[in-house]
Amino acid sequence: MQYRRLGNSGLKVSELSLGSWLTYGGAIDDKQSESIIDKAYELGINLFDTANVYHKGDAERVVGRALSKYPRESYVLATKVCVPMGDGPNDRGLSRKHIREQCDASLQRLGVDYIDLYQCHRYDTDTPLEETLRALDDLVTQGKVLYTGVSMWKTEQLLDAAHMAKRLNLHPIISNQPQYHMFRRGIEKEIVPLCTREGIGQVVFSPLAQGILTGKYKAGTPYPSDSRAADPEQNGAIIHFMKEELLDKVDKLRTIAERNELSVAQLALAWVLRLDNVASCIIGASRPQQVEENVRASGVKLSDIDLLEIEEILQG
DSSP: OOEEEOTTSSOEEESEEEOOSSSBTTTBOHHHHHHHHHHHHHTTOOEEEOOTTGGGGHHHHHHHHHHTTSOGGGOEEEEEEOSOOSSSTTSSSSOHHHHHHHHHHHHHHHTOSOEEEEEESSOOTTSOHHHHHHHHHHHHHHTSEEEEEEESOOHHHHHHHHHHHHHTTOOOEEEEEOBOBTTBOTTTTTHHHHHHHHTOEEEEEOTTGGGGGGTOOOTTSOOOTTSGGGOTTTTTTTGGGOOHHHHHHHHHHHHHHHHTTOOHHHHHHHHHTTSTTEEEEEEOOSSHHHHHHHGGGTTOOOOHHHHHHHHHHHHO
16 A cells, blocks of 8 residues: 655545445444455555544444554544534534534544544535634644545635635645546646645545446446445435446446556556545445455556546547
8 A cells, every 4th residue: 555645734644545425334234344444454544534424423433433443543534524414503514613513523423532634524605714714723723633624625615715724824724525536527627736736635535436437337237236336225326427428438448457457446546546636545345355456556557658548538
């Protein structure tokens, strides 16, 4: 496993990280979840990403319990705040009240004294940005949080946050968590250049397009019975990628993968990691074997010819 600095911070994170969005605390039972987390840790993954809203806190409980057997300094724990956790008017957003209360709740569910990376899950237009940044800064000062980040913020929102933190002498945001993969490349034009300038690293989610880029799905054939697409509890995010034109492109990528002695999934992950601003790719897994395959993408360098051929396929 190779490691990269997260933004301009001194924090080192594994090129592959393990997420819990659609899996732990829900579709995957706790015993199986722990075996997957154990395998990830064994293979050098040190960044484990979750959120308070994932299965209403159950994902945090599962992740925290599984990691509790390991030295706290040996892993980086990331969680999030913003998405509604209840029906009350203050049970959502990025107000000082909600951030403080949800940070304490996450610490309790995770069973830890501090969160390494606390991320704003979305932007909150109802709360002044200064209030949010000062609330995050307070958590860092209190030692409850070591670093802060955001997820799915727009270019102008990231820029405003970076400039305001400098002007107010607050701890800077060091990470952004966008969706990024071969079929969704919106961050390349503005967000990656901006974040490179401002010292913000990308921790991307869905680098395999919810599983389409594993190569397991074929146009015109039934979904594998053990796949995410065949599971009604997990397939909500994958169905809109199940298009014949995209599946045909994945099939063409197979030749490049085989030439490099890689699986299609490993090729897709290495392609995402070609960008220096990407610190880590968050993978999901329902079996330990999936983690074993995916981590082999760490350290893979694709040639200029490979990248050119991939681009021709994606643009075709």
